[in-house]
Amino acid sequence: MGSTAHHGAEGVGRRDLIKRSAALGMVAAPGMGLLSGCASGGGGDSDEGGDTKGKTSKDNPFGAKKGSKLDVVVFKGGYGDDYAKAWEADFSKKLGISSTHTGTQEITGKLQPRFNAGNPPDIVDDSGAQQIKVDVLYKNGQLLDLSEVLDAPSVDDPAKKVRDTLIPGTLDPGMQEGKIVALNYIYTVWGLWYSGKLFKDKGWEVPKTWDDFLAICKDAKSQGIGGLAHQGKYPYYINVAIMDLIAKKGGLDAMKAIDNLDPKAFVGSDAAQEAIEAIYEVVEKGYLMPGTNGLTHTESQTRWNQYKAVFITSGSWLENEQLKQTPTDFDMKFLPMPLLSGSTLPFEAIRAGSGEPFVIPAKAANRPAAQEFMRRMLSKEWSTLFAKQANSLTILKDGVDPGVRLRPGTQSTVEASKAAGDNTFRYLYTEWYGEMGTAIEAASNELMAKRIQPKEWLKRCQAAVDKQAKDPASKKNHRD
Amino acid sequence: MRKGQYRFVAGFLFVPVALYLIFVIWPYIQTFGYSLTNWKGQSQTFDFVGLDNYKALVEDDVFLKAIWHNVFFLVFIPVITILLALFFAFMLNAGGRGRAGGVQGVAGSRLYKIVYFFPQVLSLAILAVLFNAVYRSDGGGLLNGFLIKLGLVDADSPVEWLNEPDMVLWALLLVVVWHGVGFYLVLFSAAMQSVPRDIYEAALIDGAGRGQSFFRITLPLLWDTVQTAWVYLGIVAMDMFVLVSSMTQNMGAYGGGPDHHSDVMSTVMMRNFLYYGKSGYACAMGVVMLLLTLVLSVVTLRATRRERIEF
């Protein structure tokens, strides 16, 4: 992965989840998060204390104790929470440790008070719009250093440490001051998506260059189909396309310029200029799906599932999120961003990273069981369970049993990742500078609505960068 | 005052004041304390930063813009809602002609009163769901679908109601008005019914038209009620959180788009509080909101102060 360890990392995928779910706009969010909400979900039984440490053995390196209870709280978002229930059932069967399970969208609301009160759950999938920021939990001493888990023997191959069985770089986002305190479990790729069926019906070829992409949009438009859809109410999504174009055109230098708040990150950057002009061409030529600028993610994606648009931007949670809306013969496919001419990175290069941070609270009542639970999450068996239940990949290398038939979209991401090889990239500014990210998204929203031109977009983005550069907090972060 | 009276007064005030102090006032005071810190909201650790948050606030364009949006709502929500409600109330109570002469409401006025009140029983959460569907930016939206049917809007370029800087505030305003008119209509008609009928009839005999009787008789007699409505609607205008955060383009979190054109103080505050993790700063915004509303309420109270009755 293109990234190195950094402060304040919150997994890439998670951030995205956040944004799109923040989306939802929910009314609720206010309350809950805000508030310090309320308490908890998962069972309180485990906080009764008592001795939860059992005997350690080779199969049970942490001494998880039979008959004890595990309090699991899982963010129930795009991936649902069936996968966690499946794990818990297996855990109970194999180790005799039953779980109280809480699946929720209100992580902050439910857990903040429990953290404050010192009776947190044992293991938490701390994701979604109302996630509690990992760095904040860390700074408050609430998180367990996961090195014991990562250095424990892998379930599949006891000769190996768990950390050596993972896709390289996927642990980085969970690092705080050199310690891994969050396990970003889900492997996510970002880019465009299309329907294999629609392509077949129309006789289109997979576009590898921007010109090919525009040609398909043009053809689609002539047949009354929108070219590109995006989830306009959450400008986060179209920004994926824009920023990916910049990254692929300008390569690492272009990304570094933005992440490091270079005075020429946007204004004066050829990559940024060409990328935004390319996107603007789509707008100007009327290739957007009608109304897409104002739709929520589910509305827009559902329209796309109904063949009202050829392409849509999203991350790999898309398939699971749209499960109910996708026609059976839709044949969902992932597509790396097509290339502008003279691009630095190859077509196969994709934005990829790990998301969905799982944490073990430092004050977890049943720490041994929680550690064992996490160790098993990184086994092939549980990773496969996850892939089956949530239609997504985990950070475990070759973590899906070959016998499992993945859904077409997920399968296509597997192939895309393989094709990309080391050519994966990601931005860090979204993790480091929330306000700057918001300002860029706001500018993109204006551009998509044709209220500003590419020139103005570059200026506004540069202004956001310059403003952030003045913030003393920005000195702490640097991408090499 | 006699001693027993004091005891009585204290006895009656004790519970209400205690509840109010514990659950309302004390939390607000604590908020003020937080506004002087760099609190991040998720823990009880923070440093004292003096007035830094307030200094930053003065330069925060988004927040300053948001204040003006609140002012927009503060002016137009009461004006439009009250005017509409007055008009309807007048129509329903004095707009018709009685078979026996005299003054009465238009035909079907009882039904209207019932129907108009409907939205009032819907919670804001329901309103948000409903109007998101109404304003949906493609042919699936009620409004766009309707206009497309009429041929007024091209199906390929539907109106993005909530993504137009010039329209978004009005679109939100309409929701509030839709919601509120019925209540004030009923309130005003109640007040109108308390106006003795013979006053109207006398006016009619004098040759006053409906318009005249409205402005010369009804409105002055209703003035108190109108002021009450104003206070109530002013509070609605200062809030707007639910609708903005759940209906408008997302500016990081809690709506506010496009390009902060619909941000109000409460959404900016919440975004800073949770999304940016600048909770101390958000509390400073809260304190400013508090001061603004305080000024507002003092002004309103002055304006609406009624004569004290004599003992």
Place this chain on the structure above:
Amino acid sequence: MSAPIKETFPAPAERPVAKTPVRPGDRRGEGVALNAFSHGFLALWALLIVLPLLWLVLSSFKSDTQIGGSAFGWPQHWSFDVFSRAWDKGIGDYFLNTVIVLVFSVPLTMLFGSMAAYVLARYRFWGNRLLYYFFVAGAMFPVFLALVPLFFMVKRLDMLNTYQGLILVYVAYSMPFTVFFMHAFFRTQSTAVYEAAILDGASHTRTFFQVMLPMAKPGLISVGIFNTLGQWNQFILPTVLMQPQSGSDPERYLLTQGLIQLQQQQGYASDLPVLFAGVTIAMIPMLVVYLSFQRQVQAGLTSATLK
């Protein structure tokens, strides 16, 4: 405003013989145009209210695909399955919880609010005016601001996720309004009755409960309606204060929370019909209650303004 009315305008349909006024008071027609406009506008507004609601109800019978497709399709099949799915999500329980809270919180609000308003309105003592403003100003504070400290306060009292905790908080936050309106009410009450009661030897407390409070009934009803609607629609406070504190703590969500939860789930697994069905279920009882009591509601508001 308008000039004296010409009598040559056609009479309204229901009054066939009306070329000339029958009696002085019988003024017809200030202009058919105005009339038509007024009636048209009244009817239009009624449609604007009813149609979106009906449309929403109708939409709950549609499929997700249809909802996204066109605004005007008819449901393909009338299946009530979606309502039972919405019901399964707990709408019934949420409803009951809301009723439990309001049954206590509204009367208590009225009781304590009236007590405070009464002494503030009718007794002179040091700090009276200050206290009045102190109460009333609270009406305008944004609730969000107080949420975090409030949460910890309720927690300290060990009342999180309890009915009594939420009830007390509702009462406290309804104080400003109630005091403001009841204050106006008590101030305009007859002093003579009060003096008579006191002269009869009634204590202050008795005078309040047996004489003054009953006299304020119209006001109580109308302010009570305000409060019922306000508390019914409250969502931030329950969201913060009514969350299970542990796995064994039962969920006591209120209706607004439940709906929000339904809406949130839309973000992850779109099921718009269920959301619309949930909204319909939540909406209908309120409409039924209103329809059954609308006479009282209107009468209450009427007497409230009769001072």
